[in-house]
Amino acid sequence: MRACVDIGGTKVSVSLHAGGDDRVLLATRTEPTARSGTPDVLGRQVVRMVDEACAYLGIPSQSVQRAGVCAPGPFVLEQGAIALASPNLCGGLACGHDRSNDWRTVPLEAPLRHRFQQLRIENDAVAALEAERRWGALQALDHCAYVTWSTGVGSGLCVGGRVLRGKHGNAGHVGHIFVSDDTHAICGCGNVGDLEALVGGHAVAHRLGVPMSELLDAAQAGDAQAGQAVDAMCRVMGRALYDLIALLDLQRIALGGSVFFHHQALLLPRLIAQVRGRLASVTDGCELVPAGLGARVGDYGALALLD
Numbered sequence: 001m002r003a004c005v006d007i008g009g010t011k012v013s014v015s016l017h018a019g020g021d022d023r024v025l026l027a028t029r030t031e032p033t034a035r036s037g038t039p040d041v042l043g044r045q046v047v048r049m050v051d052e053a054c055a056y057l058g059i060p061s062q063s064v065q066r067a068g069v070c071a072p073g074p075f076v077l078e079q080g081a082i083a084l085a086s087p088n089l090c091g092g093l094a095c096g097h098d099r100s101n102d103w104r105t106v107p108l109e110a111p112l113r114h115r116f117q118q119l120r121i122e123n124d125a126v127a128a129l130e131a132e133r134r135w136g137a138l139q140a141l142d143h144c145a146y147v148t149w150s151t152g153v154g155s156g157l158c159v160g161g162r163v164l165r166g167k168h169g170n171a172g173h174v175g176h177i178f179v180s181d182d183t184h185a186i187c188g189c190g191n192v193g194d195l196e197a198l199v200g201g202h203a204v205a206h207r208l209g210v211p212m213s214e215l216l217d218a219a220q221a222g223d224a225q226a227g228q229a230v231d232a233m234c235r236v237m238g239r240a241l242y243d244l245i246a247l248l249d250l251q252r253i254a255l256g257g258s259v260f261f262h263h264q265a266l267l268l269p270r271l272i273a274q275v276r277g278r279l280a281s282v283t284d285g286c287e288l289v290p291a292g293l294g295a296r297v298g299d300y301g302a303l304a305l306l307d
């Protein structure tokens, strides 16, 4: 048995997997992400949830010694071990929207190394990319990306068959590229006018005073003002997708994340319109498609890290 752990800003999901080629996840459990107390509470939560999953299946917890863990970035190294410096988890970072703690980092690798002999931790979008390449919409492609549009925006990138990681596993943080000097658009990371500040679910709700899902529902229902706001967001997001294609000469981008996934009929044509015809020699060979694994891309992302 191996453990698959998907850590998000709002929830932690833990499953066990028996090994082999199937994708059957066992004893899945989900809890709100621990975000108060000392920063090591998250690592302890993961270990407890894995042990509870073992107890549920009636197996000794020590029999689970491998874990694949996907978590929100950016990652930093503390004494050589991965810690999370995500503004969505750490209230102590410059402009974190969450003030329920004063953490600046959350140690992750160090506490999990005590529990698991084999451990792989990756950025959640990188893990999703690996799952999409293996089982989803990016199979058999050597030049591709997974882009998540959710409370935040992120990506996993693959060129020439190699998944890009960067010096600390932070490659693909497309949400924090600058796209505007809009001084009203402030990202949780502190940047003013970056992509996530303009289109991320958290930042949009903060700036416009309406939850992203309501805005998208209103646009879908024909509300003109909401429609304009969504068009503006898709112009920005579509340009970012174009930029990735132009930079990396991609064959396909798979799109996921709760914002995109629940309103793809509204968003996908608008995103495609921002890419089509621009530098056609490069973009004509690239498709934008919904992620194949849907809402399970997080769990399968963790599973994809285990082989």
Ligand SMILES: [Zn+2]
Binding pocket: 175, 176, 187, 188, 189, 190, 191, 194, 196, 197
């Ligand atoms: Zn940012």
